[in-house]
Structure formats: C-alpha cells, structure tokens
Amino acid sequence: ATLDPRSKEPLLCREPREDYQSLKEKDAQQAEQEYYRTLKNHRLFLATFAAVLGNFSFGFALVYTSPVIPALEKSLVRNLRLTEATASWFGSVFTLGVAAGGLGTMYFNDYLGRKLSIMFSAVPSAIGYLFMTSAQGTWMLLVGRLLTGFAGGVTSASIPVYISEISHPGVRGALGSCPQIMAVLGALFLYALGK
Numbered sequence: 001a002t003l004d005p006r007s008k009e010p011l012l013c014r015e016p017r018e019d020y021q022s023l024k025e026k027d028a029q030q031a032e033q034e035y036y037r038t039l040k041n042h043r044l045f046l047a048t049f050a051a052v053l054g055n056f057s058f059g060f061a062l063v064y065t066s067p068v069i070p071a072l073e074k075s076l077v078r079n080l081r082l083t084e085a086t087a088s089w090f091g092s093v094f095t096l097g098v099a100a101g102g103l104g105t106m107y108f109n110d111y112l113g114r115k116l117s118i119m120f121s122a123v124p125s126a127i128g129y130l131f132m133t134s135a136q137g138t139w140m141l142l143v144g145r146l147l148t149g150f151a152g153g154v155t156s157a158s159i160p161v162y163i164s165e166i167s168h169p170g171v172r173g174a175l176g177s178c179p180q181i182m183a184v185l186g187a188l189f190l191y192a193l194g195k
Contacts, residue, residue: 052182054155059186061148065091067194079137094149101153114162125151
C-alpha cells in the first residue's frame, strides 16, 4: 500500500484495527476454553478428594495435642500421665516426623511416584493413630505422634504435586488449593471434637 503524500495523519498515531493476537490464536484459545468447559471432571474431582484426605489427616494430627495434652496431664492412668517434659516431647516429636517424611518424599516421589507415595503414607498414619489410641505408656504416644508426623510430611509434599499433574489448566488453580483447605478442615474438625 502506498502512502498518500497529501495525508496529514502520521503512521504511528493510527489505532490498530486488531489487537496483537491473530485470529488463529484467538480461535485456538477459545476452542481450548470451550474444551475445558465441556470436560466431565467427575473422576478428576474424585481423585483429588481421595488424595486430599491425607491432608485432612495431616491437619487433624497437627493440632491433636491441643485438646489431648491437658487431658493426659490429668490422666488417672499413671502410665499415660504426661509430665512437663513428656508433654513437650508429645507436642514437638510430630515435627521431627514431618521433617523426615518430607525429606523421604524426595526419594519416594521419584522411586514410587506421587500416587503410590500418597497411598504409602496411609500406612504410618494408621499405625500411628493405632499406637495413640491403644497406648499403654507414653512411649506409645510418642511413637504414634512420630509416625503420624512422618505420614503428614509425605502427604504435604506429594499431594500438591500429584494434583497439579492430574489436573488440566481449566481447574488446576481451584484444585491446587484443596490440600491446604482440607488440612485446615482437619484441624477444625479436631477442635470441634475437642470441645
């Protein structure tokens, strides 16, 4: 196209008629958004819910000591009565388990994969709760806390990665927030039971 020499309008001041995306790019983006809207996400949501149950357990175990320590300090069963030192260990040994579980997850995720790592975390969690509910002495309480902490470390490191891998971009952001929400709900559930 030639420029009319009599034209007073400079070329740089003209408004572009189209935005910077080509029509093909717009059509591809619209088609992709339409595709995500038509997906049936039932199985994806079910898989996410099953995975974040581990975070629910983690939140539950994280705050478990809050209502339990005062009760165990006044326990009528002498072997379960917590002293100041054992109460401190009962509250803090969980974090040692979380650290070990989180570090172990670097290996588990590569060796077993995210899904099997999450499934594996149910084993120490169940054993830990079993130890605490059937405790005959404070050592069983401490081992139970350590095991539930280990499971919590595995789940808190594996579940967000797993969810981001199985989710498509249309729901990845929403599903990515589920692990933290479930951890908070687990803590809230324990507080509701504790009163």
